Amino acid sequence: MxxxxxxxxxxxxxxxxxxxxxxxxxxxxxxxxxxxxxxxxxxxxxxxxxxxxxxxxxxxxxxxxxxxxxxxxxxxxTMTGRRHRGWWEEYREHLPSALVDLAELEHRTTALRVALVIHIPALLQTTDHARSLFRSVVPPMRQYEIEHRLTHRMKRQGILHRADPTSYSAIIHEAALRMGFGGPAVTRGQLTHLLDMSEMPHVTIQVVPFGTAYFPSTGQSFDYLEGPVPQLDTVQLDTHHGGCEFLDAEAQLVKYRAVLDQMTSCALGPAESRDFIHELCRET
Incomplete structure (x- = not known):
């Protein structure tokens, strides 16, 4: 070959x-x-x-x-052989390759842990919320670019709804819940969707409220994707130009695992977080 x-x-x-x-x-x-x-x-x-x-x-x-x-x-x-042409390959000519690779990585991960301060996790976003985000990108995207990004993001969410759904844990700062992208109606729909998703047995959502005395994060969003063995875990960082950076050095994996564990310890529990989001939804 x-x-x-x-x-x-x-x-x-x-x-x-x-x-x-x-x-x-x-x-x-x-x-x-x-x-x-x-x-x-x-x-x-x-x-x-x-x-x-x-x-x-x-x-x-x-x-x-x-x-x-x-x-x-x-x-x-198990990583050998020909390239598996999953649904993500159809986007390789339309989106940055890192976004296509991210979809494949998510498809194969055994568990996914994410931490966000400003944005709602991509796999938990509603279509309206995601569209409002893409419309606010600088420089502006063309309409067809927005649609490519949007359909790609919605298909990525399939890992949470398939027959063998991926275990998913999200730590979301209160700031992200209050950003209000798209206006009140979109925000209410997004908060309601988070509540619905939090009821799924394989999805855990925890909120870090304002006023938390200790928050071990610089504010950068990241995903921690677990492989079949710890050595094959991957950290994905968002970049300012809309792409992804992937980290896999052992020291980096150890660092981000520790950060996630500490963030989990300072966040509200799943039940308290649902109550918190429900109250925000009532206020919106």
Missing amino acids: PPTNHPTLRQRRLGTELRKLRERAGLTVTRAAEHLGVNQGRVSMIETGRSAVSADLVRRMASAYDCSDQALVDALA
Whole structure:
């Protein structure tokens, strides 16, 4: 199979993890290629996600790199093969590639934890609320761009409604609940939707009210997507230009897990949060 010049996030992540294993084993690309009986160019392309790799070769690489973590090796083996053309691929020509990769990452994640200060989580937004956000983007989007973004966002929400829904936890600051995007009617609809979603057994919503004495956040929104093993977790950060940044270094994962745990501890409980949102809805 010829190399690809546009590897997906999943392909790049597999290559990154294989590179990490090689480096921990103290092997150069040249030495690794000798152990595997392939040329060093093949190893380099695998590590950058530009060359497809079989599950068998992944296991051979793990063995050559003295990786004894069988759970990790098994998880890496499942990431091999041809690109799975999910619904998100139809947006690859219309949206930034990072947004398309995010949809695939969400589709495959085992659990999703998010924290937001200014905005309602994307997977919990109503169509009217999301449309009002896209209309306020600077510079303004064309109408067809808004519709692409909107349908993409609504399809992403499918992971919460499928037969095997993803476990989803959201920490939302009171500021986000009071922003009022779209006006009172849209805001009431959005708050009501949050209440409805919070009743789903796999969805947990917690509110951090104004006046909380301790809030371990800089105000930046982020998602924490859990993989089949902790080493394959991913942090997604929103960027000012409307895209996404993905983090997967071990130290970064540890940091953001700790931040989420601390934010959870200072937020209202799920039942108290429902009462809080209900009261805001009455006020709106």
